[in-house]
Amino acid sequence: MKIYDDKHIKNVVFVGAHNSGKTTLAETMLFEAGLINRRGTVEGKNTVADYHEIEHEKGNSVFATPLHTEWRNYKINIIDTPGLDDYIGEIISSIRVADTIVTVLNGQYGVEVGTEIIWNYINKYHKPTVFVINQIDHPGLNFENSFKSITSLVGNNAVKIQYPLIVDGAQCIIDVLKMKMYKFSSEGGKPQKLSIPDDQKETANVLHNELVEKAAENDEELMELFFEKGTLSEDEMRKGIKAGMLNYDLFPVFCMSALNDMGSGRLMGFIDNVAPSAGDLKSEQSVEGKEIIPEKDKTPVLFVFKTVHQPNLGQITFFKVKSGEVKVNDKLVNQRNGEMEVLNQLFIMDGKERNPVQKLTVGDIGATLKLKYTETNDTLSSQDSQLTVKPIQYPQTRIRRAVFAENSKDEEKLSDALKKIRSQDPTVEITFSNESRQMILACQGELHLNTIDWLLKNIYGVDARFERPKISFRETIQRAAASNYRHKKQSGGSGQFAEVHLKIEPWKEGMPEPEGFNIRGKEEVDLPWGGKLVFYNCIVGGVIDQRYLPSIMKGILEVMEEGPLTGSYIRDVRVMVYDGKMHSVDSNDISFKIAGAHAFKEAFLNANPKLLEPTLNLTVKVPEDMVGNVMTELQTRRAIIQGIESSDHHQILKCIAPEAALYGFSTDLRSQTKGRATFKTQFNGYQAVPPNIQNELVNKKELVK
Known part of the structure; x- marks a missing residue:
């Protein structure tokens, strides 16, 4: 296989909402380049990209699939991604290593919810982006509305390169960069290149001039040429468009029918000639603050963006060469764990097909097999380089399940x-x-599950x-209570005897020491599950030997691990052991442990115990026109709204909500807002459970007994 340099390698990722036509476009581009002899279809379950059995069963992409094609002395690495945001991890990983994003829109609907969600991540990484309005030959096409939806998303920096037209019953595309009309037969494929019809010249000239101005805006030299000549040549326009894409100030818009192979060749030509390559992008800063220079004579740096486990092959590791070159049998160090890895094989992947290569250069995407110590987000580089690529930040999970x-x-x-x-x-x-x-x-949702x-x-x-996972409740008390317990057991020989008198109180940070006790010692225990036990030795006159106090505390801690209300952990209690009795022969550690546990449990039940539930800081971002329904939903889930902020036609609701009440919230929110709302959570703390719910939970525990 031919080895391309970084200037002739283009890494593009196809993103877009479900059913926008990404997989079909990838298949068509492979066919146009002659890498496959016939085009498969999603319905026929025979595309190169969707090769997994689960994708055949579900009828849609589930995994991001790397492919490649070659077009006019350029290598185009394509990553076809799923369109459903349950698989957002596959999409984000692909965006991270792409040089150009191709956002595919269904021409009937334009920018959809899925497009908006994905756009948030494109925007985060500021990747050069091309929009493709697909399905131009569909009866339901609404090209102008689709274009308006793009401008609503990215502003006036969206610029038409093409628009569709029907001429004499044939599908055509007017290209205002080349100022040509492409006319397609009903079978698609290679078009006729014709002059723009007279009735379209005015519209095409207006769009051409807009494109010229946009191209000139992004380069001072081009701006001077534009002022001097009043226009730019096609090559000058290409230069300006690329600069605009790199500046994130220009978003070219194409149109096509991927299914019927109309316009794919022109898009491939644009990717070759205009879309930025790896060598055009700015150098990255490593985790260590050093520059990762994308040049082939530098030390090799590989970033792992995807891992696949296949039963017959084991682990397949996908990577992008961020710097230098990598060859078969190279030894590189995993910068996360210091382990040495040997690249025994290198491949270019086309779906499930592996194409062996001897080396890969900077900017290229490849794969290897059976690495022992490497996972997604790892960096492989030479031992002395100490360069770590900044890891991908994945979104917070949205649903939780106990699995057995x-x-x-x-x-x-x-x-x-x-x-x-x-x-x-x-x-x-x-x-x-x-x-x-x-x-x-x-995970990310019910479909993901x-x-x-x-x-x-x-x-x-x-x-x-x-x-449904069990909720981690906590138990505590609301008032002071005292109790005593005598443990006595005689069964021949030495018996067991211990008597413990204690008082318990609610504990809080900064409270004064207990009054009315002669405090001889104090121990604060930071509980593993949160909160504290503060244990006071208030024994006077040696009625209980000092050596038995640790056993009393051990008995108390055992009760605290399984509280008497619901079996949950107890927290934030202080205990004063102030009296008791012992026997010179029958007293021992186990006796005082038992007596301490029983005395504590009895006092706890008399101290107005209450149940605490975990609460979360919940932030919900919802379109303005859907706020009312979402607020109603939140109130039914016992959420307390702390504040509301506005942002880009959205309202951001900041709430505190009980974790127990948020079960199923992700699914219901998605249903109510058609997927347009997002949310994130963070642990807040513990708050008292309402009395009616506490009674239900305690009764449920009693029934289990």
Whole structure:
């Protein structure tokens, strides 16, 4: 396979809403370049990009798929991405390594919710972007509305390169950069290049002049030429368009029918001649604050943006060469863990097809097999380089489920499978809650969860069950209470005897020391689950030997690990042990531990105990016209709105909400707002559960007993 330099490598990612035609466009471009003999279709389940069994079953892209094509001495690396934001991790990873974003729109609908969500990430990275209005030959096409929706998204920096036209019943495209009309047969393919019809010349000239002005605005030399000549040549315009794209000040708009192969060749030509390459982009700053220079004679730096686990191959690692060159059998160090990796094989990937190569140069995208210590977001470079590419920041998870193996014998198998899924998809989080004794899976939504379930069953052979996670409640007290307990047991020989008198009170930071006690010692315990136990030794006259006090505290801590209300952890209590009795023969550590536990439990139940629930800081960004419904939804979930801010035709609602009441919120919010609202959460603290809910939870615990 031919090796291209960084000036002749173009990395583009196709993004867009579901059913906009990204996979079809990728297939058509491979066909146009002669890399495949016939075009597959999504419906026919035979495209190069959508090759996974799950994609055939669901009828849409689930994974980002790297491909490549070659067009007029340029190599175009294409990454075809899913259109559903449940798979946002695949989209973000692809945007991160692309040099140019191709945003595909369904010409019937223009910018859709999915487009808006993806645009937020394009905007974050400031990547050069081309818009493609697809399906121009569909009866429902509304080109002008689609273009207006682009300007609503990016402003007046969107500029038409093309617009569609029907001439004598044939589909045509007017190109105002080349000032030509392309006329297509019903089969598509290579068009006739014709002069622009007389009735379109005025419109085309207006658009051409707008394009000239936009191109000139981005380069001082071009601006001088424009003032001098009143126009620019096609080559000068290309230079200005590229500069505008790099400055994030110009967004070219094309049109096509990917399905019927109308306009794809022209888009490929534009990507070749105009779209920025890796060598055109600014150097990146490493985590260490050093410059990663994209030149082939520099030390090799590889950034891993995707990991795939395939049963027959093992781990496939996808990377972009950020600097230098990499060759087969090169040894590079993982900058995260210091482990050495050997690149025994290098590939250019086209879907599931692997094309071996001997080396890859800066700017290129490739893959290797069976790395032992490397995951997504890792950097591989030479041992002395100490260059780490800044990692991809993935969005917060939106739903959580407890996951169990249907067959208890498969628990270890389930755990191993989830680790591989997490390795492949960093937007999945797997944790184990010691408190609830549950494995918790967090992901992006119900569709994402269904995909994980499918992978567990069909790839890893594990039947899993998903349930609502247990909420980590806490128990505490609202007033002081005293209690005493005598533990006495005689069963032949030495027996057990201990008597403990204690008083408990609610604890809070900065409160004065307890009154009425002769305090002999104090121990503060920072509890692993939050809050404190403050334990006072107030024993006078040696009625309990000092050596038994640790046992009393141990008994109290055991009760605190499983509170009497709901079995939840107890927090924020102080205990004063002030009296008791012991026996010279029968008293021992276990006796005082038991007596301390019983005395504490009895006092706790008499101290007006209350249940605390975890609350979250909840921020919801919702379109202005949907605020009312969302606020009603929040109120039904016991959320307290703290403030409202405005931002870009959206309202940002800042709330505090109980974690228990937010179960299913992601799904309901998406349904109510058609996916246009987003939210994020952060742990806030613990607040008292309303009395009616506390009673329900306590009664439920009693029924379990």
